[in-house]
Amino acid sequence: MLLFKISTYAIVDGNMKIELVIAAVALVFFIIGIYLNKKTLSRNPQKKPEVDKNKIAELGLSKREYEVLVEISKGLSNKEIANSLFVSESTVKTHVSNLLVKLDAQRRTQAVRIARQLNIL
Amino acid sequence: MLLFKISTYAIVDGNMKIELVIAAVALVFFIIGIYLNKKTLSRNPQKKPEVDKNKIAELGLSKREYEVLVEISKGLSNKEIANSLFVSESTVKTHVSNLLVKLDAQRRTQAVRIARQLNIL
DNA sequence: GGAGGATTCATACTAAAGTACCAAAAAGCT
């Protein structure tokens, strides 16, 4: 609107060709159109697959169980997970077992797949 | 440009307010700007994480080995993979072993993770 | 038609994963 007013004044002053003024205004608004459009599109660019905390709670996954799940998805063995979480391998196995039941999975690989589909990874 | 010419003629006919003409032209080009921008952005909308066939070849993964890899990523056991590919479990094990070496993975879960990072899944 | 990779399968073995069951701390909650 401001730009529009300015262009109007330019005409009132009136020593330029009208076509030029129109061309200039058109160009300016053309660019503004592109600019605004790009901005709105980049504001929410991609629906980032964020971790769905609600679903985690819904499944009854405890904090520790979820941590183990994350480590599994990294491809770690039970022993490696035990080290990274500072617990025994027995503990990890317990968590894994419970986790598989809650995710309705038979294997850890399947657990990862299901977890991905549920957007909790 | 066509639109521009038309608007010029309208002025030559000259019985409308100049401000209105400018406003109209501005609006039209504004919309055109948005439209064109949206079109170019939707032409290549999202860099879809497509399977990188080159990388598969680069790793020396055979057709069958890759198929096994895909089944692994679905969370299937060796026995289940054997059934789905109509081969024995022994064969699957062979493929898995070779596949792990080529992907430089120690476990199938790790293979899946690496494969994802390489965009071959 | 022979060379070589791919696919198939087997046996025998080791390692890892997973189950079942139990039980003691630790942490939260009211």
Place this chain on the structure above:
DNA sequence: AGCTTTTTGGTACTTTAGTATGAATCCTCC
């Protein structure tokens, strides 16, 4: 403090995964 869930860990066991090795068949390419 008392109750509940979580976290921890153990033993014992079964199952699955993975390795090593060897070998037959199939396919393709030259």
